[in-house]
Amino acid sequence: xxxxxxxxxxxxxxxxxxxxxxxxxxxxxxxxxxxxxxxxxxxxxxxxxxxxxxxxxxxxxxxxxxxxxxxxxxxxx
Numbered sequence: 001x002x003x004x005x006x007x008x009x010x011x012x013x014x015x016x017x018x019x020x021x022x023x024x025x026x027x028x029x030x031x032x033x034x035x036x037x038x039x040x041x042x043x044x045x046x047x048x049x050x051x052x053x054x055x056x057x058x059x060x061x062x063x064x065x066x067x068x069x070x071x072x073x074x075x076x077x
Contacts, residue, residue: 004052012045 019040023033 004049004056007052008045008048011048012041015044016041 016037019037020033023036024030028036
């Protein structure tokens with residue numbers, strides 16, 4: 001699922017920079033900004049990957065059920 005990983009990576013990088021900039025404006029030290037931003041990016045990547053896989057599983061399952069129902073209707077006719 002390269003699309004999910006690509007999206008997760010993009011959002012994780014965005015979160016990293018957003019959290020870094022917010023920490024910098026709040027006057028935190030660079031090490032604190034970096035560690036919090038890395039943590040946020042990792043959590044974002046994991047959350048989007050898990051959610052994306054879940055959504056894809058639901059979509060694929062519904063497509064399979066639809067095809068099976070169509071096949072059953074055709075065989076009953």
